[in-house]
Each structure stands twice: as structure tokens, then as C-alpha cells.
Amino acid sequence: MSIAPSRPTISPGELAEALSHGQHAVVLAVSRRRPGWAASVPPRRRIPGAYVVDFDKLVGPSHPGGGENPLPTEAQLARLVRRWGVHDDTPVVVYSTDEVSTATRVWWVLRWAGLADVRVLDGGLSAWQEAGGSLSDDEPAAGAGTASLRLGSLPTVDAEGAAQLARSGRLLDARGRAYLAGHIPGAISLPATAALHDGRIRGEAELRSLFGTFVGGDPVGAYCGSGVAGTVLVHVLHTLAVNAALYPGSWSAWSAEARPVATRLA
DSSP: OOOOSSOSEEOHHHHHHHHHTTOOOEEEEEEOOOTTOGGGSOOSOBSTTOEEEEGGGGOOOOOTTOOSSOOOOHHHHHHHHHHHTOOTTOOEEEEESSOHHHHHHHHHHHHHTTOSOEEEETTHHHHHHHTTOOOBOOOOOOOOOOOOOOTTOSOBOOHHHHHHHHHHSEEEEOOSTHHHHOBOTTOEEOOGGGGEETTEEOOHHHHHHHHGGGSSSSOEEEEOSSSSTHHHHHHHHHHTTOOOEEOTTHHHHHHHTTOOOBOSOO
16 A cells, blocks of 8 residues: 555554555654643654654744744755655655644645655544554664755745735634734634644545635635644645645734734634
């Protein structure tokens, strides 16, 4: 069995079956270190063969307009892809040890960087274990990946582009209650949590019911607090064949530039 291309999500069963049939895939266990989070300590136990990845390694240097989590540089990504042993035809599967948005942000960054076949493991490590998957403490050896990078392979908008999208398209705010405290004028509140159920991404039928209004028609983009939760919306819209843009700087960049703020529902 091979891993079917283009789908942005893979189930634990699909991954297990593919690996059991000798399909090579690079698996990334991403840990995001934040104050007060139980997941601050990187995990030792992981899916066999998975590389443990520090989320911060995929965050670039600070710059005006970059927000809290600036995009990584090509040099950063090239080092990681080489170490993970990713080639142009290598499937990559990402899961998080904390929140789904951590995994979708890494999925988005790698797709934005030009890797063609990247998937989020639905339900993460807990779903893998519930499906009978084994765990390992072993760190895989460093690879010698040769994948070509093409930064900008997924669409982004800056602050001006986000403002324009809110006026003439659909700009989705993924933050939830923080939307009411202040948001980009014209943005539509659509919390990232709406796409999830019990830590898993909703099925395509449910997503189509929730997000169908954004399929076809006006261009769509998403933002959040720091460019992480917004990638959940971009990810599920990809499931529905909508190539939504991300505002990577998000509210952390917008608010730092003293731009207009709205507090009423769009």
C-alpha cells in the first residue's frame, strides 16, 4: 500500500498499514514549548522512526510585520529537510504532542516551502496508540535529504493584503472569543476549534457542512493570534479544495502596527 498523495490528513490506520507494507515516510513529532504547558518538555516516546522536532526550529528571525512566529528562512528549512532525509518524493507525516494547531502549522510551513506530500496525523499520538500503534524511545539517525525547496508555494498575505481580503473576499479569524476584544475590520469569526472534535479533525462531510459557504466564489484567507491556529482553517479548507491564504503575522503583527481595530461582529 502506498500513501495516497494530496490529502492533507492521514489516519493512524492508514499510516500503520503503509509503513507495514514498506512504504517509506518521514514522521515528525512536533513539540511546542510554551510557558505553563505540560508539553514543554520534548517527548521521548514517539512513533517508531519519528524525529522529535522543536516547533521553534521552524520559526524564523524576528522582523517588522513578522509577528510572534515569523516564517523560517530557506537555510533553516534546508538544514531540517536534509537532517530528516526528505527527498522530493518522500511523504511527510506530522503530529503534535500538544495541540492540533501545532501540527497544522508545521504542515503549512512545509507545504509553503514546496514539499508536495505532507500530511497531518489525525488525532496525533493518542489516536495512534488507540489504534494499536507501538511506541519507541529510539532517535532515528540523521538523514541526507535532497528535497528542493520553493518558498511561497502556498499563498500568504501581509497586513495590507489581509485588510484587502477582509474588504473584497473572506478573511477568517480563528481565535474564538478574542475576536470580540478586537479584530481586523471586516474579518469573520470562525474559531479553529469548530473544525475539531475530541482532538481530531472533523470528517469531510462535516467540514463541508461547516465550511461549504467558503467553497468557490470570493478568495479566502485566515489569521489568528500568532499564525498558528489559523493554519487549522487553511488545512481543512485544503480538504475541500480551497487554497486559502494565511496571514502569518496575524493579530500579533497587526496590533503591533497600530492598525484599525473593530469590535463588532462582521
